[in-house]
Amino acid sequence: MIPLYQYSSFSNSQEIDRLGEIMRQCFGSSPSDWERYVNLLSTENFRILRQGDRIIAGLAIYQMGQWFGGQNVPLAGIAAVGVAPEARGKGAARELLTKTIQELYSSQIAISALYPATQALYRQVGYEQGGSYCKWELPIASIQLKERDLSMYKVSLRERHLFENTYNQQAQINNGNLARHSAIWTQILESEKEKEIYAYLIGSETAPEGYIIFTQNETTIEIRDWVLLNAWAARRLWTFLADHRSMIETVIWRGASVNPFTLLLPEQTAKITSQMIWLLRIVNVPLALSLRGYPTQLEAELHLDVRDDLIAANNGKFCLKVSQGRGEVSQGGKGYFQIDIRSLASLYTSFLSPQQQQRLGYLQTTSEALETANLIFFGDRPWMADFF
Incomplete structure (x- = not known):
C-alpha cells in the first residue's frame, strides 16, 4: 500500500518549480522572489511532501545556531511552510513538520x-x-544627545568579516540571538529592491565597538542591523542618528522587548509598535540540555521527567548536572520535575520562569526542584533581531 504522504528533498528542477508555484500562491511572492530565495538557501535545504505523484507542500531549513547561556546550540530554523490550497485541512502540514523534526533528530x-x-x-x-521579536520606532528629534568622542567610519558592505566579528561579540551574551546563516547576512547586506544600503563602524576601523547598517527614505531611517558593545558606542550612535534630524523624522529597528541602550535617551520616546513571539522546539532533549550554557558558579542537579509524543527517545527521566557553566545529562534519575516538551522549550530559552510554568499548570514538581530549576534557567529574556 502506498503511504498517504511521501517526504523527501528535491530530486529535479521540475520539483523546485512546482514548490515555487505553491509558495508564490501561499505568500504572494513573485517568480524572481522564489528564485532568489532558493539561491540564498540552496536546494538541499528544502523539503517537500508528495501525495501520490503530486507535490502538495514544502518548507525551508536554515542550518545555523542559537545562543543560550553563552553557548552556541545547533539550530534548525524552519521557514516558508506552505501547503497547496486544495490539500489543506487534511493533515499535510502536520505530517511535513513531523517528518522534518524526526529528520532533525536523526541529524543530531x-x-x-x-x-x-x-x-x-x-x-x-x-x-x-x-x-x-519587536519593532521599535523613535522620533529622531527626541534623541537630544551630542556625544561625538568616538569616530564613525563609512565602510563598504563587502567588509562582512568586520560586521560578523562584532555581531558575534554581542550575540553570544543574549539568549536567543542567532549564530547567523549566511543567507541572513546576505539579506542584511544586499538590497533586492535597488535601495541604497549604508554601513558605518563605530570606534576603531579594525576593532569596532559597534556598527549600523541602514536604509533611508525622505522621512525614515530603517536599521537593517546594528551592534552596540558598550554605552560609549551607543551614545555615539544616538548622536549620529540625531544628526539626521533636518531631514529624517523617525528611526525604526527590530530587536528585544527591552533595549537597555534606550535608557541613555532623555525621555521614554522609543516605543514598541509591534511584537511577534517566535517558537522553539527541543528536538533532542539530552543534547539540547548538555549544549546550553548555565550560571558559572552554580553546582546543581535537576531530575526531569519529560513527555514528548513525537520523539520517543525524548520521553522519560533525565538527570541534568550543572557544573562550571556546563551541563551533563544522563538517563534516569528521580523525575521530580515533570514537564512536557512544549513547556520545556519556554523554560530552556528563559522565556518563562519555572514559577510561571507551574502557575499555568504546565509542570508538576517539588518546591526544592522548582527552586533548582529557577537557578539553572535564570537569564535575560530571549529575543531575536532576525526574521526568517
Whole structure:
C-alpha cells in the first residue's frame, strides 16, 4: 500500500518549480522572489511532501545556531511552510513538520525555531513560545544627545568579516540571538529592491565597538542591523542618528522587548509598535540540555521527567548536572520535575520562569526542584533581531 504522504528533498528542477508555484500562491511572492530565495538557501535545504505523484507542500531549513547561556546550540530554523490550497485541512502540514523534526533528530540537531503564522499547528508538533521579536520606532528629534568622542567610519558592505566579528561579540551574551546563516547576512547586506544600503563602524576601523547598517527614505531611517558593545558606542550612535534630524523624522529597528541602550535617551520616546513571539522546539532533549550554557558558579542537579509524543527517545527521566557553566545529562534519575516538551522549550530559552510554568499548570514538581530549576534557567529574556 502506498503511504498517504511521501517526504523527501528535491530530486529535479521540475520539483523546485512546482514548490515555487505553491509558495508564490501561499505568500504572494513573485517568480524572481522564489528564485532568489532558493539561491540564498540552496536546494538541499528544502523539503517537500508528495501525495501520490503530486507535490502538495514544502518548507525551508536554515542550518545555523542559537545562543543560550553563552553557548552556541545547533539550530534548525524552519521557514516558508506552505501547503497547496486544495490539500489543506487534511493533515499535510502536520505530517511535513513531523517528518522534518524526526529528520532533525536523526541529524543530531538540538533545537528548532520558527515564526508562526498560527500557533495551533506548531504546538501540535511540540513548539512553544520562546522569545520576542519587536519593532521599535523613535522620533529622531527626541534623541537630544551630542556625544561625538568616538569616530564613525563609512565602510563598504563587502567588509562582512568586520560586521560578523562584532555581531558575534554581542550575540553570544543574549539568549536567543542567532549564530547567523549566511543567507541572513546576505539579506542584511544586499538590497533586492535597488535601495541604497549604508554601513558605518563605530570606534576603531579594525576593532569596532559597534556598527549600523541602514536604509533611508525622505522621512525614515530603517536599521537593517546594528551592534552596540558598550554605552560609549551607543551614545555615539544616538548622536549620529540625531544628526539626521533636518531631514529624517523617525528611526525604526527590530530587536528585544527591552533595549537597555534606550535608557541613555532623555525621555521614554522609543516605543514598541509591534511584537511577534517566535517558537522553539527541543528536538533532542539530552543534547539540547548538555549544549546550553548555565550560571558559572552554580553546582546543581535537576531530575526531569519529560513527555514528548513525537520523539520517543525524548520521553522519560533525565538527570541534568550543572557544573562550571556546563551541563551533563544522563538517563534516569528521580523525575521530580515533570514537564512536557512544549513547556520545556519556554523554560530552556528563559522565556518563562519555572514559577510561571507551574502557575499555568504546565509542570508538576517539588518546591526544592522548582527552586533548582529557577537557578539553572535564570537569564535575560530571549529575543531575536532576525526574521526568517
